Amino acid sequence: xxxxxLVLFALNATWQIAALALLALGLGLVFGLLRIMNMAHGxxxxxxxxxxxxxxxxxxxxxxxxxxxLLMVGLTALIVERLxxxxxxxxxxxxxxxxxxxxxxxxxxxxxxxxxxxRNVPLPFEGVTQIGTVGYPSYRLLVIGLVAAGFxxxxxxxxxxxxxLKLRAMVDNPTLAEGAGINTARLSAGAFVAGCLLAGLAGxxxxxxxxxxxxxxxxxLIRSFFTLIxxxxxxxxxxxxxxxxxxxLQAGLSAYLSQTAGYLGVLILxxxxxxxxxxxxxxxx
Amino acid sequence: xxxQLEAITGGYGDTLVHRDLSLALPAGQITAIVGRNGTGKxxxxxxxxxxxxxxxxxxxxxxxxxxxxxxxxxxxxxxxxMPQTGMVxxxxxxxxxxxLTGGTPDQIARIAQTFPRLGERMAQRAGSMSGGERKxxxxxxxxxxxxxxxxxxxxSEGVQPxxxxxxxxxxxxxKAAGAAILLLEQNVSMIVSIAxxxxxxxxKGFTFTLERADIAREAVLAALEI
Numbered sequence: 260x261x262x263x264x265l266v267l268f269a270l271n272a273t274w275q276i277a278a279l280a281l282l283a284l285g286l287g288l289v290f291g292l293l294r295i296m297n298m299a300h301g302x303x304x305x306x307x308x309x310x311x312x313x314x315x316x317x318x319x320x321x322x323x324x325x326x327x328x329l330l331m332v333g334l335t336a337l338i339v340e341r342l343x344x345x346x347x348x349x350x351x352x353x354x355x356x357x358x359x360x361x362x363x364x365x366x367x368x369x370x371x372x373x374x375x376x377x378r379n380v381p382l383p384f385e386g387v388t389q390i391g392t393v394g395y396p397s398y399r400l401l402v403i404g405l406v407a408a409g410f411x412x413x414x415x416x417x418x419x420x421x422x423x424l425k426l427r428a429m430v431d432n433p434t435l436a437e438g439a440g441i442n443t444a445r446l447s448a449g450a451f452v453a454g455c456l457l458a459g460l461a462g463x464x465x466x467x468x469x470x471x472x473x474x475x476x477x478x479x480l481i482r483s484f485f486t487l488i489x490x491x492x493x494x495x496x497x498x499x500x501x502x503x504x505x506x507x508l509q510a511g512l513s514a515y516l517s518q519t520a521g522y523l524g525v526l527i528l529x530x531x532x533x534x535x536x537x538x539x540x541x542x543x544x
Numbered sequence: 545x546x547x548q549l550e551a552i553t554g555g556y557g558d559t560l561v562h563r564d565l566s567l568a569l570p571a572g573q574i575t576a577i578v579g580r581n582g583t584g585k586x587x588x589x590x591x592x593x594x595x596x597x598x599x600x601x602x603x604x605x606x607x608x609x610x611x612x613x614x615x616x617x618x619x620x621x622x623x624x625x626m627p628q629t630g631m632v633x634x635x636x637x638x639x640x641x642x643x644l645t646g647g648t649p650d651q652i653a654r655i656a657q658t659f660p661r662l663g664e665r666m667a668q669r670a671g672s673m674s675g676g677e678r679k680x681x682x683x684x685x686x687x688x689x690x691x692x693x694x695x696x697x698x699x700s701e702g703v704q705p706x707x708x709x710x711x712x713x714x715x716x717x718x719k720a721a722g723a724a725i726l727l728l729e730q731n732v733s734m735i736v737s738i739a740x741x742x743x744x745x746x747x748k749g750f751t752f753t754l755e756r757a758d759i760a761r762e763a764v765l766a767a768l769e770i
Binding site: 424425427428430431432434435436437438439440441442443444 | 595614619620625630631632633634635645646685
């Protein structure tokens with residue numbers, strides 16, 4: 260392999276890993292903090308991905324997609340939390356079924372609202388950045404940078420801020436947290452909405468690299484789920500490790516063999532993990 | 545502030561532990577409840593904290609009804625509970641545990657001096673400490689912040705005598721500052737040393753009350769026999 264090909268492969272692998280980490284973040288956050296496997300996670304990604312489609316239709320500038328995405332996803336998540344999730348904390352299986360139903364509802368709702376056709380979201384800006392002799396799309400480099408900075412900021416915030424401390428206290432001992440004056444119901448609602456907003460932002464950022472259609476959430480959910488399974492449910496570190504393993508494997512197999520081999524390899528790995536190491540590489544606590 | 549329990553009824557769903565139980569916790573007094581295991585001391589603490597829903601009666605803090613408030617709202621009004629088990633956040637450090645109760649850095653430094661064990665272990669995970677040390681940390685948490693009513697469920701269990709002495713000094717200091725204190729203890733000498741009033745509890749309710757002058761080892765043990 261020439262050095263150019265090696266650099267390109269490294270960039271592609273980094274891109275895959277960053278995209279996967281971004282995609283899985285909301286799912287991991289909601290599961291880690293609330294023990295809810297949000298089966299509608301991918302549909303919040305889908306909703307976010309439609310934000311640039313809508314702003315383009317309305318003739319708004321591309322940056323307007325950010326507030327549109329936050330509003331659309333945030334409001335949906337708030338309503339869902341109030342009506343459904345709030346009643347299902349600490350009932351893992353019930354919440355799994357309920358969010359699965361929600362997923363179907365959101366998919367059908369999107370088909371009614373936006374139509375069944377595939378949409379292409381153009382890159383918000385064209386451009387190639389030269390790295391040595393290799394040119395790479397600037398947008399992808401931007402997303403990689405945002406994901407790396409975002410993960411670091413989130414990790415520091417969780418470890419250092421007062422809200423992060425309250426969240427860790429709630430995960431540890433909800434009864435004692437209430438006794439310390441922490442409103443766990445409101446904190447949980449906030450965590451759920453934040454997880455959905457992260458899913459929506461992932462959809463928005465990745466939309467130019469995906470085909471946007473009402474059923475796209477399923478693929479996003481499965482890829483996120485695999486990432487969490489390999490990394491270990493419930494920690495930010497595990498999520499990053501899972502994204503690195505899955506993203507790296509997929510990039511490697513796709514480069515040497517084919518795209519299909521990449522998907523197949525990921526599927527086999529996920530099955531092996533579920534079978535032999537259901538706790539993932541990073542055990543929770 | 546005085547806490548008043550007025551004919552409260554509650555327990556675990558259909559299984560009621562307390563029916564029409566009344567009790568006053570006067571400000572600036574240490575009220576102790578003794579009784580064998582299974583008489584509902586811990587259930588009473590959980591009803592006061594708001595962990596279990598009240599199924600009848602009222603709880604008044606300085607006259608204001610708080611029996612319908614969720615646990616966190618009661619905590620913010622100054623009702624501080626040290627549970628018998630699970631009294632610390634195991635995955636958080638000692639310092640984080642103390643910080644979460646609203647203790648100022650000065651207060652945390654002071655309590656770390658009172659209990660040197662905690663001072664030495666500020667950065668350690670609370671879950672990695674011994675049972676007695678976790679009790680001390682749970683106790684320290686309850687003493688920080690500005691609790692008006694302190695409910696202490698078996699604070700001295702598994703704690704070394706020298707640290708029990710320190711706990712008693714802390715409790716007495718909070719009493720002097722005007723807090724209403726409820727002590728649920730099996731440790732007779734602790735009760736004899738600091739309690740102002742002792743209520744004996746059995747499965748049907750309170751059987752008798754000892755006032756300060758009558759609180760002697762034999763009388764408290766007699767209450768435990770019932």
